[in-house]
Amino acid sequence: MVSAPGKVIVYGEHSVVYGKAAIAAALSLRSYLLVTPLLGITRKLTLRFPDIGLDHSWHIDSLPWDTFSVPGEKKFYFDAVERLDTNLVDAINPLVADIPGNVRKVAALAFLYMYLVLGSKDAPASAYTLRSTVPIGAGLGSSASISVCLSAALQLQMGTLDTPYSGMTASEALLELKRINNWAFVGEMCIHGNPSGVDNTVSTGGRAVLFKRADPTLPPQVTHLSGFPELPLLLVNTKHPRSTAVLVAGVRSLLSKHESITRSVLETMDLITIEAHSIICDPDFSSSAGSPYLDRLGELIRINHGLLISLGVSHPKLERIRELVDHAGVGWTKLTGAGGGGCSITLLRPDVEQSILDELDVKLSNEGFEKYKTTLGGDGVGVLWPAVANVDNKEVQITEDMFLAAVGVEGAEGLVGVGALGKGDTGWKFWGDLVSAESHFTLH
């Protein structure tokens, strides 16, 4: 069983696709993937993605392995892949043709692409069951978090990746994270079309990153921001779904029509991220009341949002949230992720009275918006191997039923041993924190 976090882009969405810098942090909302061996004589591969209503099986022997075993085709096994191989995509398309809806189709495509390149004809028959607490298509990196899960699980299953172990050095962990991230990027390409790689990078490594890929032919420059401050953030979902691929394509079209103007907007976004990074890295940085640093970060958030509006990626519902927050005077707001709906973040002023925040909460929820309680800067990809839990002091294999019933269940407090599993009133429940039951690749 593996898991990986969603993310918040604090500065630099969209411009990051054009080689500009972005700052992103991992969220405490996560996706979880369980791989269960399928017993029986039929050699099947089953995808169970109940969040999007996908339940589909293929016979392993009927998959187009020949297309995927062209000599030399697997030479890039661990390397970064820059673009999808159109022959491979063409071979997969008929396999997903009868799956209804683009949301399901691209998720199945991402899985099959990775499975066919990373796996082999002799792979054991398995079910891949995925559940996520990251809202889908809301700007919080749901696609990246599932891509990281799929990449890690498949490479672990095929024996090409080590599980994290105590004593693993930082450079060994970095290598494994790189392998996971490279293939998560492939998943993102299947889902997004033209991803920058920032989402999968922060979901893989966790914490927070400064990310920039100035030259598309070279790997990105990634600075892990271990000292990322605990910023007081309000995260609100418009609940208006949208597709990142469509929004990214919209910016590309604007660029082709108004090239120099759009380029200068993207340039300014780069300056914003760089300035924010230097503020956060200031040795005197403080986010407490009266500190000028938070105001400056807030102003940069406001300017960044204004530029995103000018790129055409805001939405009336995002503007409504901003209006309500501005009216309450509690902080600075911008969209996060691809925009067009999805979520906004507000950097809260430290000295705001609780009663004003409570009033704002009521207004937001009356208008159908959803607020998330989450923390930033959490762990990246995690592995629970073998997938066993402690039930009544016995180790039991986590079954698909237990997994489906337990992931995302609220109120699993009352720690009875980290990651222990037991019968709650409503069925199987993880008591305690799934994430802390896993092992993680640590960089420092």
Ligand SMILES: Nc1ncnc2c1ncn2[C@@H]1O[C@H](COP(=O)(O)OP(=O)(O)OP(=O)(O)O)[C@@H](O)[C@H]1O
């Ligand atoms: N829980 C899930 N189960 C199955 N597929 C999922 C799940 N979450 C995301 N996906 C896949 O990812 C797609 C959404 O990705 P998209 O990039 O459009 O939005 P996002 O990643 O949530 O937002 P952003 O890219 O702005 O952070 C869905 O259409 C689906 O194919």
Ligand SMILES: C[C@@](O)(CCO)CC(=O)[O-]
């Ligand atoms: C809009 C975008 O910049 C962020 C999506 O979370 C796209 C990307 O970086 O791949």
Ligand SMILES: [Mg+2]
């Ligand atoms: Mg995405």
